[in-house]
Amino acid sequence: AQKITQTQPGMFVQEKEAVTLDCTYDTSDQSYGLFWYKQPSSGEMIFLIYQGSYDEQNATEGRYSLNFQKARKSANLVISASQLGDSAMYFCAMSPYSGTYKYIFGTGTRLKVLA
Amino acid sequence: GAGVSQSPRYKVAKRGQDVALRCDPISGHVSLFWYQQALGQGPEFLTYFQNEAQLDKSGLPSDRFFAERPEGSVSTLKIQRTQQEDSAVYLCASSPLAGGLNTGELFFGEGSRLTVL
Numbered sequence: 743a744q745k746i747t748q749t750q751p752g753m754f755v756q757e758k759e760a761v762t763l764d765c766t767y768d769t770s771d772q773s774y775g776l777f778w779y780k781q782p783s784s785g786e787m788i789f790l791i792y793q794g795s796y797d798e799q800n801a802t803e804g805r806y807s808l809n810f811q812k813a814r815k816s817a818n819l820v821i822s823a824s825q826l827g828d829s830a831m832y833f834c835a836m837s838p839y840s841g842t843y844k845y846i847f848g849t850g851t852r853l854k855v856l857a
Numbered sequence: 858g859a860g861v862s863q864s865p866r867y868k869v870a871k872r873g874q875d876v877a878l879r880c881d882p883i884s885g886h887v888s889l890f891w892y893q894q895a896l897g898q899g900p901e902f903l904t905y906f907q908n909e910a911q912l913d914k915s916g917l918p919s920d921r922f923f924a925e926r927p928e929g930s931v932s933t934l935k936i937q938r939t940q941q942e943d944s945a946v947y948l949c950a951s952s953p954l955a956g957g958l959n960t961g962e963l964f965f966g967e968g969s970r971l972t973v974l
Contacts, residue, residue, distance in 0.1 A: 784967055785968045
């Protein structure tokens, strides 16, 4: 069965510092996609970054980068130069390539950026 | 509209009542998803539509849950005889892509928060 594990229920980071949010996954699929979403208090899920299982290079999107270690089955999110607006819940998710977009989400990490 | 719109944003129901939650996806988006997010948890998949066809309803927790998208745009999630364990945020998401290789993002609405008393 597919599973996403986020072991950090909450994290604090000082403004302008970098922070790493952990994500490990379990799947028997050979092909899959890994995603990170941000959920502010408004409730909307905001897409941040995507990594394909066959991508050799780590994905980057502005201040977000995904540290993908396939052998360890980890897909950690790195946020550089944290901003106060980064305070939110962050969810790691996985989806197989075939079939429908049955995203499997982790339980999330609540990030608080301190001024 | 510019984004995915869900209504009502908040719904309080007495146990045993029926509720209907509406989702207006982004115009032209082929795929539509419903997710259930319990307090302190990540979203859990309920069902998936490609246009008007419901291709996957494996996540619906019981036969009290029913979803439809009759014209391939607006979707309604209906919960009959609500129970306290149905209390959650129900998220709708849409995508311009249709199955196959999923490299793209889902566009989520702000959700409908259901509280069953």
